[in-house]
Amino acid sequence: MLSKDLGRVTYLSKNETQELLALKQQWGFKDPRLEKSMENCDICANDVFRTSWGNTGVSRSAFDPPPAMNAAPSSSQNIDYEAVVKAVTEQVCKELGLSA
Known part of the structure; x- marks a missing residue:
């Protein structure tokens, strides 16, 4: 009954997860997941943490893990930040009805 009231499990997107981690750090x-060695890892579905679940007695039984996400593209692109801004x-x- 309580789980019905809570609703379905909804996974956060990569951006939403990064925003929450930034708040956590702030x-x-x-x-x-915020350490330099984890910089380009898949933070939403990282297997590093799943292996330790058994050690704590936690088991996944309510829902399946989220699908793996693609790695972030390398930042080797030349972005014209001035043009974007x-x-x-x-x-x-x-x-806003203003002149730029």
Whole structure:
């Protein structure tokens, strides 16, 4: 009955997970997923943590794990940040009825 009230299990997207981890860090909580050695790992469905579940007596029984996510693309692209900022600024000003 309680689980019905709580609703379905909904997995967070990679961006949502990163936002929550950033908040966690901002509030002073440590998390191994924020360490430099874990920089490009799949933080939403990382197998590193699943192997330790058995040691704590936790077992997965309520739902299946989330599907694996693709690794983040390398940042070797040349992004024109000035153009991106300009385009975003113009769009925001347009929506607010202001001139950029």
